[in-house]
Amino acid sequence: SQQGEEDPQALSIQEGENATMNCSYKTSINNLQWYRQNSGRGLVHLILIRSNEREKHSGRLRVTLDTSKKSSSLLITASRAADTASYFCATGGGYQKVTFGTGTKLQVIP
Amino acid sequence: ETGVTQSPTHLIKTRGQQVTLRCSSQSGHNTVSWYQQALGQGPQFIFQYYREEENGRGNFPPRFSGLQFPNYSSELNVNALELDDSALYLCASSPRDGSTDTQYFGPGTRLTVL
Numbered sequence: 001s002q003q004g005e006e007d008p009q010a011l012s013i014q015e016g017e018n019a020t021m022n023c024s025y026k027t028s029i030n031n032l033q034w035y036r037q038n039s040g041r042g043l044v045h046l047i048l049i050r051s052n053e054r055e056k057h058s059g060r061l062r063v064t065l066d067t068s069k070k071s072s073s074l075l076i077t078a079s080r081a082a083d084t085a086s087y088f089c090a091t092g093g094g095y096q097k098v099t100f101g102t103g104t105k106l107q108v109i110p
Numbered sequence: 111e112t113g114v115t116q117s118p119t120h121l122i123k124t125r126g127q128q129v130t131l132r133c134s135s136q137s138g139h140n141t142v143s144w145y146q147q148a149l150g151q152g153p154q155f156i157f158q159y160y161r162e163e164e165n166g167r168g169n170f171p172p173r174f175s176g177l178q179f180p181n182y183s184s185e186l187n188v189n190a191l192e193l194d195d196s197a198l199y200l201c202a203s204s205p206r207d208g209s210t211d212t213q214y215f216g217p218g219t220r221l222t223v224l
Contacts, residue, residue: 030211031211033211033212035215040147040149040198040218040220041198041217041218042114042200042215042216042217042218043153043200043202043215044215045212045213045214045215048211048212088152088153090152093204093210093211093212093213094204094205094210094211094212094213095141095158095160095204095205095206096166097143097155097158097166097168098143098145098153098155098202098213099155100152100153100154101152102151102152103151103152
């Protein structure tokens with residue numbers, strides 16, 4: 001079963017704009033992660049935020065976590081055509097199973 | 111450092127056949143997890159292997175089975191293939207020592223069942 005829902009399911013923006021995608025999850029977590037998947041291939045780990053953190057940055061990525069609302073958001077600033085991919089939030093990891101959300105399909109138009 | 115590799119890249123089988131997919135874990139990673147990703151969905155956990163034994167299983171029938179070898183590589187076997195088994199199969203490796211909460215994914219094997 002999926003951990004939760006991602007919103008929106010699909011997003012289309014112009015290059016240079018910011019992209020925001022949201023994730024809701026169901027159970028208590030130790031951390032939440034975001035992955036990128038290009039063209040139905042392997043998953044690339046982007047960023048991890050722990051349950052005691054509220055915000056984290058990595059390059060053009062900004063992740064927030066609200067454990068009281070069981071939600072997280074991923075912001076990609078100054079998007080590029082190469083950011084076109086599907087983005088998944090996920091919980092678990094390490095030696096525990098990873099449970100993924102349903103994903104947001106992002107298209108960045110040059 | 112060698113990343114996670116999977117073979118084959120693509121595979122076409124017919125209903126009722128059996129298939130074996132292979133995964134080599136990242137150097138130093140002793141835990142391998144397998145996931146099934148249907149088209150348009152997020153990956154779903156099949157099972158995990160550690161010390162050559164199954165260590166956790168998702169909601170998949172027994173015809174999905176696996177192996178882990180002493181070098182930590184792994185196989186996923188699916189018997190009596192069904193049309194709904196068509197999916198991208200991903201393996202991921204991680205160390206058992208708790209040093210990271212990240213699993214490292216391979217490029218996947220695309221299985222088509224006709």
